[in-house]
Amino acid sequence: MTLELFDTHAHLNLDAFEDSLDEVVSRGREAGLVGILVIGIDAATSRRACDIAAAYPGFLYAAVGIQPNSAAEASEADLGLVRELAGYPGVRAIGETGLDCYWDDTPMELQQRFFDDHLQLCRETGLPMVIHMRESGDLIVEQLRRQSSIPPGVMHSFTGDRPLALQCLDLGLYISFAGMLTFKKSDELREVASIVPEHRLLVETDSPYLSPEPLRGRRPNEPARVEHTLRCLADVRGVSPEYLAGVTTENARRLLQLP
Ligand SMILES: [Zn+2]
Incomplete structure (x- = not known):
């Protein structure tokens, strides 16, 4: 039986997919x-995201x-372009944004x-945010708490511990799991995945990165492989993949305000 799935984070706008987009879709x-x-x-890949969304509407x-x-x-003009693109048809979220303490590309x-x-x-x-986090969970939570109001959003490719997950849930955020969930050493992450309330769960590939087991290391990752992460998540939670696929897809539709 085919599962009904939604990949909430894929970089199909990168060069890795330039010649294969049709097949990947x-x-x-x-x-x-x-x-x-x-x-x-960035500005260029945001524009490309709008273009390919327009090519595969719905x-x-x-x-x-x-x-x-x-x-x-990025320049001020790039930020201006993002603002302009936010009004395009097919745009359902702002991001990815957030903080990264692993790389030091940006102060x-x-x-x-x-x-x-x-x-x-x-x-x-009124669009939701897609938040990138890498060794920066506490700073993200602090910055969100300083906001006048916190928009709905998702912590993408979540890799934090249980206390951080609870704080994010407390801020109203969804939590999305990528291929890392399936890796042999990810016991702690799987435990976190077992306690997230089901109406806040999402799955993603983060294509072309992070292929899930049993395809780990085989690049590029692509959206079709989100099934492995979904099955792992269902297993961890003791529910059927069919059921959890339905729930996570419904969650994605709610977050992205899709019909
Ligand atoms: Zn990403």
């Missing part, structure tokens, strides 16, 4: 996907934003300014 449909959120990381959707590691190279102060800017854009447009 077809394989996704065959694997039971009903939607894919294509994520921008199946590909776009998130536009400047990823924290791209912020240092933290600048990352925080961009994150604030994206949050403001979420409030203006």
Whole structure:
């Protein structure tokens, strides 16, 4: 039986998919996907996300934003373009935004300014945020708590511990799991995944990165492979994959305000 799946984070707008987009989309449909959120990381990839969402309406959707590691190279004009793109048809989220303490491409102060800017854009447009976190969970929670109001959103490719998950849930956020969940050493992450209330759960591939087991290391990852993460998540929670696919897809539709 085919599962009804939604990949909430894929970079189909990157060069890795330039020549294979049609096939990747077809394989996704065959694997039971009903939607894919294509994520921008800078001005150019945000524009590309809008273009390919327009080419596959009702199946590909776009998130536009400047990823924290791209912020240092972004100009005011790039931020302006993201604002403009936010109004395009097919755009269902702002991001990815957030903070990254692993790479030092962008000074933290600048990352925080961009994150604030994206949050403001979420409030203006009513679109949800897609949050990138890498060794930066506590700073993200602090910055969100300083906001006048916190837009709905998702912590993408969640890798934090249980206390951080509880704080994110407390802020009203969804929690999305990627291929890392399936890795042999991810026992702690699987335990976190078992306690997230089901109406806040999402799955994603983060394509072309992070192929799930049993395809780990085989790149590029692609949306059709989200099934492995979903099955792992269902196993951890002791529910059927069919049931959890339905729940997570419904969650994605709710977060992205899809019919
Ligand atoms: Zn990403």
